[in-house]
Amino acid sequence: MSRSGFSRRTFLQGSVGLTVANFVPGTTPFAHAATMEEQTIAAAKAVGKADVNGMIWSPYLVPMKPVIAEFTKETGIGIGAVQDISIFDAPQRAMAEALSHSPQFDFIHIDSNMIPSLASAGYLEPLDEYIKKAGFQLDAVADYGKFMKYGGQTFGVPTDGNVHIQYTRKDLIDNPDNKKRFADKFGVELKVPETWEDNLRLQEFLMDPSKDLYGSGNLRNRANGPTWWYMIFYSAGGFPFDDDMKPTLDTPAGQYAVDLYLQDKKVNHPEAANWGTPQMIPRIAQGHVVSCQYWDGTCKTIANPKQSKTVDQFYFSLVPGSKFTGKMVHRSISSPLAAILINKYSPRKAQAAYLALWLGSGKNSIPIVSDPVNAFNDAWAKEHMKAEPVLKAYTPEGIKAVETNFQVVAPPIYLTGYLEFQDALGKNLSEAYVGQLPGKDVLKKTENEWNAIIGRIGRSKLKNDLASYKAVMPTKAVPT
């Protein structure tokens, strides 16, 4: 040390000084800290090369391919055989895999609401160890990251936010003639609806079936209908179970939600009873709908002139809320929330897990969620909310709506037996919607069916699940 002109004291003082400076905001660290993505690559390299097999729907996979190719180049881990299966059919297939303890798929891309059922069936690999080794941080907006947790462990990596936002036709509500007529009739201003009742009134007022313009673009089919019902139910202060796992649907909040849900029939297309997304998205984008709550990816479709006749003709905003409890509460929903889950029985589970983490990095997933054509993967990470390609694909207004709705986003039932609970409710709501069941009987009948499900799965087991369900519920009444 003396030869270089530094005394031992000087060297130590300098070292301490640099260390302190490292922690001062705005100073550049001397040592290059590995990024999350670099750490993921390092951890993946350590587990060896492999081609992982998965179950994933191609509209989700296509925009992931370039990001996966980059990972393959760095680590030798790539995609092998893929079962291209719709996300709506994947739960049944995944459950069959779980029952047979099959190692066929290394990962499955599926609605994260299936996590409790698949974890309970012993199929899922917890990801916490891989997350730790890769230094991974789930950079999700608001509390959305909690949706991946069950029983205190992390089981999934999201690829798709799928939060519902409000779509209201700008050209119709800003039309001076409409504004005047509305004000004359109701004594209030025609604007983006704040409550469910406002929304219904606006839809009724502006719809014109003779021009193929219907008030609502919400889904009312058996498979998707409950998603809309939950938004109203939660915003009215409802929660489907008490602490003893007794169903609490047949309550004033529940009935309020059923009534509003069924009133949609007045303003929706006559064929809505059996319509899903393939029918409804084109109608929204082609300008046949006044307003709706819909998945956020529809922003991208609307903003894409190749797919839409309504570019710049929609307001994107917070979904309506309810003052049923005496104060305004808004609840949006995310379902199906597409996530990558890892098969516990897979011989390549480590490789699959690191690939999932790679795809789940906020930075890496920007091109995935901003693909304007394959619009299935929707923005969910904080980094997405300010990334230029994402803002371009969704429009800044759309991204603001996504961010706002995430603050009050809830899941549907997040319990073991999710599909069973969901279908019982969906069937009864659908029967009421098409007139096969009186609206007042929907909740009583659903409660009876839910009690049978609870008896079969086990009340004590479900009571344990309830903590995970409550943990993913939003705490804010209104987004800030």
Added chain:
Amino acid sequence: MGRTGRIGPSGSFSAKNQDMAVDALSTGTTQLSSEARSRSRRLAVRHFKLSLLLPLIALFAFLLMPVLLLQLYFSFHQWTVYLGSWSEADFVGLDLFREVLTDPRFGWAIVRSLAFAISSTLGCFVFGFLLAYLMYKPFRGQAFFYIIFILPMLTVPVVVAYTAEMMLYQSGPINDLISRIIGVDFKPAWLSNPDIALATVALLEIWNWTPFSFIILLAGLSAIPKEPIEAAEILGASRWRIFWEVQLPLLRPVILLALVLRFLEAMAEFPKTWALFQGGPGSATETLPIYIFMTTWQYFQISKGAAMSYIVMLLMIVIVLIAIHLLRREKRSLDQMYEMRAKEAEA
């Protein structure tokens, strides 16, 4: 042995008698060896038949039987997917069968399946028969029409469903076309009205599977002997009378076969109903296959699904046994008719 040599009345063998005895012995030996040959031929035929059946027996023993046994196990044991391994499931005796038989959804699923299967089977039969009747006599360009008529059967049912979905919207091309033809606004909501949703699938089933009935009935019509028809023509019977009193009775076993096979297939229809409706709107299209699928793979009630499948299997076995009985009866009556005709011809 009835033609063996006889000993003469004197009780002694003459030379002639000796020769006869030798002849008789040799004839007996020949007959013995011919019997042995015939026995060995019968044995060879039996072996051949067995060898043909062997793959089927192996398939049943190694593939179907284990599944049936496992299903039987599940239908007597309550297994909840989330609570332990299936081998630890509780024995519940006939509880699951009782649960299924008292489940109103199951009852309605049977009603819907029967309504669907009967209506679509009859539809396939009527259209299949019409086409077969048009086609059974050779004419120029017959092969072309034959190919056209069987094309729907070659279309994958899911493709049929998704294509139909695009065409059957209330304001879609089918309603538009019918409206133009009849000159009245024709707007049934094929896909969303619960009162006609099942009929929509039945119509698609008829479109999809009429060729199946057509092929069977065409083969049956072509195989009818010409003599009775010619005889009826000579006697001056009208075409309608020939059809009603000659062709139709002769075709009865084939008609029955076509109806039974189609009915069994229709009872198991799943892809179109699922792709179009998933049991909805409401529960309008919740047929047996849909309900069993939902119970097993949506609700993961594997045990209840197994019990349901067994009940449906028993129901189908009963239907098949009745059908076999009817087919045998038809065959017997036809055989008797042919025998009588042969005797009359001989006389």
